Amino acid sequence: MTHSADIVRTGRKFEQVLEGAREIFMAEGFEGASVDEIAKAAGVSKATLYSYFPDKRLLFVEVVRAQCDRMADRAIELISECAPPRQILTVAAGHIVRFLLSDFAQRIFRICVAERDRFPELGQSFYANGPQMGKARLAEYLSDAVTRGELRIEDIELAAEQFQELCKTRLWLRAAFGIQEVFSEAEIDYVIDNAVETFMARYGAK
Amino acid sequence: MTHSADIVRTGRKFEQVLEGAREIFMAEGFEGASVDEIAKAAGVSKATLYSYFPDKRLLFVEVVRAQCDRMADRAIELISECAPPRQILTVAAGHIVRFLLSDFAQRIFRICVAERDRFPELGQSFYANGPQMGKARLAEYLSDAVTRGELRIEDIELAAEQFQELCKTRLWLRAAFGIQEVFSEAEIDYVIDNAVETFMARYGAK
DNA sequence: GCAAGTGTAAACTGATTGGTTCACTTCCAA
DNA sequence: TTGGAAGTGAACCAATCAGTTTACACTTGC
Numbered sequence: 001m002t003h004s005a006d007i008v009r010t011g012r013k014f015e016q017v018l019e020g021a022r023e024i025f026m027a028e029g030f031e032g033a034s035v036d037e038i039a040k041a042a043g044v045s046k047a048t049l050y051s052y053f054p055d056k057r058l059l060f061v062e063v064v065r066a067q068c069d070r071m072a073d074r075a076i077e078l079i080s081e082c083a084p085p086r087q088i089l090t091v092a093a094g095h096i097v098r099f100l101l102s103d104f105a106q107r108i109f110r111i112c113v114a115e116r117d118r119f120p121e122l123g124q125s126f127y128a129n130g131p132q133m134g135k136a137r138l139a140e141y142l143s144d145a146v147t148r149g150e151l152r153i154e155d156i157e158l159a160a161e162q163f164q165e166l167c168k169t170r171l172w173l174r175a176a177f178g179i180q181e182v183f184s185e186a187e188i189d190y191v192i193d194n195a196v197e198t199f200m201a202r203y204g205a206k
Numbered sequence: 207m208t209h210s211a212d213i214v215r216t217g218r219k220f221e222q223v224l225e226g227a228r229e230i231f232m233a234e235g236f237e238g239a240s241v242d243e244i245a246k247a248a249g250v251s252k253a254t255l256y257s258y259f260p261d262k263r264l265l266f267v268e269v270v271r272a273q274c275d276r277m278a279d280r281a282i283e284l285i286s287e288c289a290p291p292r293q294i295l296t297v298a299a300g301h302i303v304r305f306l307l308s309d310f311a312q313r314i315f316r317i318c319v320a321e322r323d324r325f326p327e328l329g330q331s332f333y334a335n336g337p338q339m340g341k342a343r344l345a346e347y348l349s350d351a352v353t354r355g356e357l358r359i360e361d362i363e364l365a366a367e368q369f370q371e372l373c374k375t376r377l378w379l380r381a382a383f384g385i386q387e388v389f390s391e392a393e394i395d396y397v398i399d400n401a402v403e404t405f406m407a408r409y410g411a412k
Numbered sequence: 413g414c415a416a417g418t419g420t421a422a423a424c425t426g427a428t429t430g431g432t433t434c435a436c437t438t439c440c441a442a
Numbered sequence: 443t444t445g446g447a448a449g450t451g452a453a454c455c456a457a458t459c460a461g462t463t464t465a466c467a468c469t470t471g472c
Contacts, residue, residue: 012418012419013418013419029320031237031238032237034458034459034460035459035460035461036458036459036460044419044420045419045420045421045422046420046421046422046460046461046462047419047420047421047462047463048418048419048420050460050461050462051418051419055460055461056459056460056461109319110319110320110322112383113315113316113319113320113382113383114235114316114319114320116316116383116384117384120384123382123383123384123385124383124385126383127379127380127383127385131379155400158375158376158396158397158400161375161376162372162375162400162401162404165371165372165374165375166368166371166372168371169364169367169368169371170364170367173333173337174333176319176329177318177319177322177329177330177332177333178322178323178326178329179329179330179333190364191364194361194364194368195368197408198368198404198405198407198408199404201404201407201408202403202404202407202408218448218449219448219449240428240429240430241429241430241431242428242429242430250449250450251449251450251451251452252430252431252432252450252451253432253433253434253449253450253451254448254449254450256430256431256432257448257449261430261431262430262431
């Protein structure tokens with residue numbers, strides 16, 4: 001584990017440094033961010049920064065790790081009520097889409113992809129805390145729904161992943177490339193409804 | 207248009223330069239590639255390189271533009287035979303998946319995303335020559351199949367995009383993050399079959 | 413009041429990079 | 443044969459950046 005080793009967490013300015021680094025790294029990526037810039041944004045001298053973190057790399061890893069933790073907290077509460085699947089899936093899709101299109105997720109995704117070779121562990125961390133966790137929650141619900149006889153699914157994991165993919169339709173790729181920045185509620189709802197419709201066509205109990 | 211303006215296309219070494227740049231940029235990205243490195247890879251002096259291209263930026267744009275053009279050539283031939291939709295879709299999905307997972311597509315994708323702010327036009331070019339073109343071809347086939355009564359689709363464009371997304375399930379994201387490098391035929395076929403199955407469940411003529 | 417711990421500002425090092433210049437060579441066509 | 447275009451390689455410049463060091467200031471507790 002690289003975590004927390006070599007990192008001094010005592011001292012008043014620790015959080016400040018982390019916060020400044022978060023801001024700059026998220027805006028500029030790893031290479032794009034200079035340490036001077038980070039120190040300035042954090043309202044801290046470079047020497048202080050280096051008294052907490054041994055180097056830029058470790059600071060970066062720490063920032064992304066913290067962001068991923070945050071992400072885990074925001075994880076969607078799948079209301080496990082016994083509402084009809086269509087309704088529950090629609091709500092879930094709303095959460096998924098809004099997360100995928102969030103500034104936060106988009107930025108982290110870009111950084112993970114851009115820095116893939118330099119920091120292979122970033123992608124894994126993001127994947128585990130983001131898509132994979134979402135899939136797990138979804139699979140949990142689907143599993144319940146199947147035992148309740150509301151759905152008919154052979155491979156639950158795959159179904160969950162297909163649903164996630166369906167939620168990206170027409171939206172995610174355009175956002176990732178910066179082709180489209182804002183999406184109207186109507187656009188989003190249309191995609192969501194169709195995702196649910198297609199999913200139910202395959203997996204809905206007859 | 208920035209294209210071709212300020213670029214001298216005469217001279218024996220022009221192609222060499224472009225080829226070297228392609229190699230290095232594709233492997234290292236924009237920032238990651240140094241001009242010296244490119245000149246070396248091209249077997250050309252830095253002065254020569256700069257006699258062709260006014261600066262690194264333009265060289266980069268030229269390289270990626272050429273790559274995107276190439277992509278259009280590889281575009282999938284959708285056999286418009288009147289084979290049953292399931293069969294045609296399975297073949298199409300095979301092409302889509304294999305392209306998405308190719309080293310080529312993965313690299314270009316990464317560069318487009320990473321360099322999104324510096325070169326916004328790259329993403330658009332990639333999107334237009336890749337996903338969008340694929341969608342168009344697919345939509346064309348779907349449209350025919352609908353008139354033939356083999357499928358029932360209201361929004362053909364959306365259906366095509368959903369199919370593309372279904373093809374990514376379980377594979378693409380893992381490849382993009384570098385979590386998984388190689389995928390077995392069995393894995394791929396499984397995903398493809400399920401993509402077709404889900405698609406047909408929604409859009410197959412009853 | 414003083415010493416230790418924490419922080420600051422700024423200068424500095426060493427390395428890299430994009431881009432330029434220049435003296436020199438190679439090669440081909442008129 | 444010769445003149446000019448194309449190419450070479452190495453030195454060079456200015457800028458940027460990670461990381462270090464030094465000399466100084468502030469607080470806090472004893």
